[in-house]
Amino acid sequence: MDFLQFVSTRQSDRAFDPERPVEKEKLDRILEAARMAPSACNAQPWHMIVVDDPELKNRVADATSTRALGINHFTKQAPVHILLVEEKVNLSSGIGGWVKQKDYAQMDLGVVAAHIVLAAHAEGLGSCIVGWFDEEKMRELLSIPDSRRVWLDIVIGYSTQALRSKKRKSKEEIVSYNKYR
Structure with a gap:
């Protein structure tokens, strides 16, 4: 499959087989791919916390769910959560971000x-990036220092969700050449 076909079939999955664990070899390859990600000035301002202990995973999933809004209840089905914690940037990235007023991290x-x-x-797995969660609860559950921000919880598992068609803006709406239109 070429890359365009590949990204066209990747989706945010919200239904997982809770009885099927993610194999360690697959998880290791995913983490290695993450480790190879580029970053501004090679700062690599991240720490990944893999949560695969079933009891702890359920407590982490509870921190993502909100009854009042009825969101993220699917996260308990996923056997793996990878939390992305922001670490401090290196000097070059920090100065560059300050000068350019951009948060490179x-x-x-x-x-x-x-x-x-x-x-x-x-790896044949489904995933969903979750940004809505109780950050204080995550810090407490995973012993994350108060000086660190927890930005994302990425849930991973074997999807039971059918492939959906993607609704995207047209290329003409989002792309211009040689000037902003």
Whole structure:
């Protein structure tokens, strides 16, 4: 399958087989793909916490769910959660971000998240990037220092969800050449 076909079949899955664990070899390859992600000035401002202990995973999933809004209840089905924690950037990235008024660490975390979900897809696994969760609860559950931000929880498992058609803006709406239109 070529790359365009590959990314066209990757989706945010919200239904997983809770009885089917993710093989360690597959998880190791996903983490290696994440480790290879590029970052501004090679700062690599991330720490990944893999949660695969069933009891702890369920407590982490509870921190993503909100009854009032009825969201993220599917996260308990996924056998693996990978939390992305922001680490401090190196001097070059920090100075560059300050000069350019850009948060390179957040951009870098987005890149590593993309590597994780694409690597999961390459392994035949489904995934979903979750940004809505109780950050304080995550810190408490996973012994994350208060000085660190927990940006994302990426759930991974064997999807039971059918492939959906993608609704995207047309290329003409989002692309221009040689000037902003």
